[in-house]
Amino acid sequence: MIASGLWLATGALNALGAHIAVLDKSGVIVFVNEAWSRFARDNGATTAATSFVGTNYFEVCRDAVRCGDATARLALSGLQEVLRGDRGEFSLDYPCSAPDAERWFRMSVTRFAAESEHYLVVAHDEITLQKKSERELHATERLLRSVLEALPIGVWIMDAEGRIVHGNPAGVAVWAGARYVGPQNFGEYKGWWVSTGERIAPQEWAAARAIRNGETSIDEEIEIECFDGAHKIILNSAVPLHGSDGRITGAIIVNQDITARKHAETERSAMLREHERLSVAAQEANRMKDYFIATLSHELRTPLNSVLGWTAILKRAFPDPPTFERATAAIERNARIQAQLLNEALD
Template sequence: MEFSYDIDALNLFRNVFVFYGTMSFQGRVLSLEGKIFERTATEPQLLIGQKFSETVYWQSSADTAEKLEKAVHEAIQKGDTKASLDFRVNAAEKIFIELSLQVFADKQAGGERRIFFCAQEVTKRERQIKNYKSRARQLETAAAAGRIGLWFWEFDTDFFYATAKCKEVFNSAPEDALSFSRFLSIVHPEDRESLDAALCESQAEGKEFSIDCRVIYSDNSAHWLALQGKTNLDQSGKPQNMSGAVRRVTEKKSASEELARVYEREKKARDEAEEANRAKDFFLAVVSHELRSPLNTILGWTKILLGKEIKPEARQNALETIEKSARAQSKLIDDLIDSARVASGKMRLEMRPVNLFEVLKTVYNSQKPLTESKNVHLEFAADRENISVFGDPIRLQQVFTNLVSNALKFTSADGNIKISARNSDVEVRVTVKDDGQGISPELLPNVFQQFKQGDEKTSIDRSGLGLGLSIVKILSEKHNGRIRAESEGIGRGSTFTVILPLCDSEIGKQQNAPVSAAEQTDGKSNRAEGKALRAVKILIVEDDDDSREVLQLFLEQSGARVKSVGSAAAAMNSLLEAAASEDLPDVIVSDLAMPDEDGYSLIERIRSLPPEKGGAIPAIALSAFAAPADKVRAFEKGFQKYHTKPFEADGIIQDILQARKYK
């Protein structure tokens, strides 16, 4: 462009700009004047020919001259530019200027391209900006101290400013250029819709918003943020920008959630306590009813029998009714005693191989007359007549008698009850199925709880205490079995299935079929021989008489030579005697939780012995504790294997066979 001075322009420059002039592309002053030089100690005409950036005016800071040089080069390249610079007026005064530079063709110099420059003082503005920046830094520092990040979002330009703390909260590096869209991209998918709604409402109405949302960091960890902001409107009411704050609240959220969980646990415990009290009240009401009803019948007929005149038919009916009522009371008392034994852990089982078919047949024959008297059809079917299980025949009979009795209670006349038994390779499934009242989905999970009899509004009209199914479940588990209840709902009947492991001898019969080479070499196939532990010498250490007796009988059935003792002291004595007679056991199976001295202490004492006295005998920990820490402790103390109670037939045999390898 061409540039020339006129009087009006000069007057304008003198009033608006503190100085102005021209320079060559080499940055040397060609002309310079302005009102600022009235306050300087230098005549501007003396600077003609000097490099402008090297004059005294630009020496107020180390980089001011460098900034001027950069502005000159930029003007040459682009045609014009601006720069904010410090200008040293004199030793005591420094001002801030905004220097504008523009390339022009100087006609007086034959059209040579030169740079015109003019400076406007912006000291007041710069000081205000500096003051604002200082206050902003103070605010940012205070916010950062409170772990709060500040942000500002310009809608039209999408400019986004974030403090260092804000970038940290948004999982960005300090040098990263953060945008609001980038922040939105890390918001948890489940929280984006609610955050979008809050932002849109704020933008539409200029309202404040406050929302908690989750964000996903680059390491895939989730964090809770509390986000607050407000949309600022221009004079026409149009949304202009948004400013706000953000902070992490993960710990607060975790504390709140934990408090909620504590409350729920406390509420659950309180509800369970209230349910227990209600169940006790209901139990007392049922016991009162069940005891008084047969007693009333017995006393009534007894008074009639004591009378002088009674017909033979009435006498016979009276005796039969008294017998029936007495048996009902006997059953009631038996259930109460069994419940007490279970609660105290004193229920004793006489475990031995039992033909379950004969047990089920006995249950069928004993219950058949009772079902016929109520016009209910009872059926029994089994896929074989030799079903060998390891158990207590009396208690097994009690299990299935209780299940049939329970089915009969809730089956109307002309209904059907079916007992069926089906074998697999390792277990037998016995089902008792009826087409009676059925069980509602709400009550199905609680059928094995004590004192539960379906709908309590009507259960007072049913005989019994509601202990039968609870006892059935416990007895099934004591036989290393399990039980489940199924029903499609009210009026659709119910099915109870008891699953019991088969005895080794029975499994041996069922496994005579050809097997693959891999199966023949598998350790588990040893059970097919029926005597998997033949001649293995085992020392059992167990303080519970029932548990010790059951385990000993089972291991002896598997071919082992077993000696059992009830304490750690007795175990040490047994080892010393065995060492003296050179007949040490091959494996030790020891309980952990024993009085006086526990299994951990016992194995430490054993490991302190020399090998010839039993110090190297492999040992298996047998315990009801199933936590990983208990297992680790057992291994650290000197056990080679860990088996959780109740013992599982296959598992305990495999553990013993494997433990022998450590010897």
């Protein structure tokens, strides 16, 4: 029965992909599985698989420490701590690169007792793909953070509880500062609805609604009081973030300062109103001018017509006397000259 149990345990260990060795309390290897032996052979070992048994693993680590290997120092310390019972387990990620490839492994150490003796189980798992994935993830995170920091609009990040955990430089500039608080302290941010002029209550902020209700708000126009006392008009947006299970895990808040644009719009509206006022005034002035000219023309032409008419009558009534003829001619000539001048001036 004991032999059967040993055979079963050995078979189970040999079936594992991890490189496993069992060490006694002195650090001597008393067993290695096939994955351990196979890895050694694939990486240049020329001895038989069983020759690893009897090697003092602690001494191997000490030799590496004497050569300045910092990873070996950490491994040896962890092994001894688990053996003494100072800790239940120990793990260490370390590089073990080949000439043509980068490789990473994780050493895990646990302790067990058998026949009143303590032994260590040392397992080495290759985690190269995991490390590459982590490195790529970190690179992506750095890229996204660089983009976030470079954005010209304010961006704030909230956690699942609604606490503001990060704001980019543009966001801090919009508010002239930052308060990394949760919804219960949103009152530290002062704002008013532009449409009504009413103060925004803490629970009414788009960020609070995103966390509480999963609500998306886009470009809400609000007036804010910055932390330096200045007032600005901003477009305020909030979008909730959801986990794979659908639960809200945080929110993104976006602030865009449109103060200059709003001032320009106000000035443009004022200019349009002034242009409209001047246009109406010009139309009224033209109407008054036309009325004045019509009136003046009537008032001036009427006596001239009378002068000319009576001159014609006098010429017919007294055609002979030379002096009278010259007088009436002069009257008529000058009246016609005045009529022509008026026609040219008024028409």
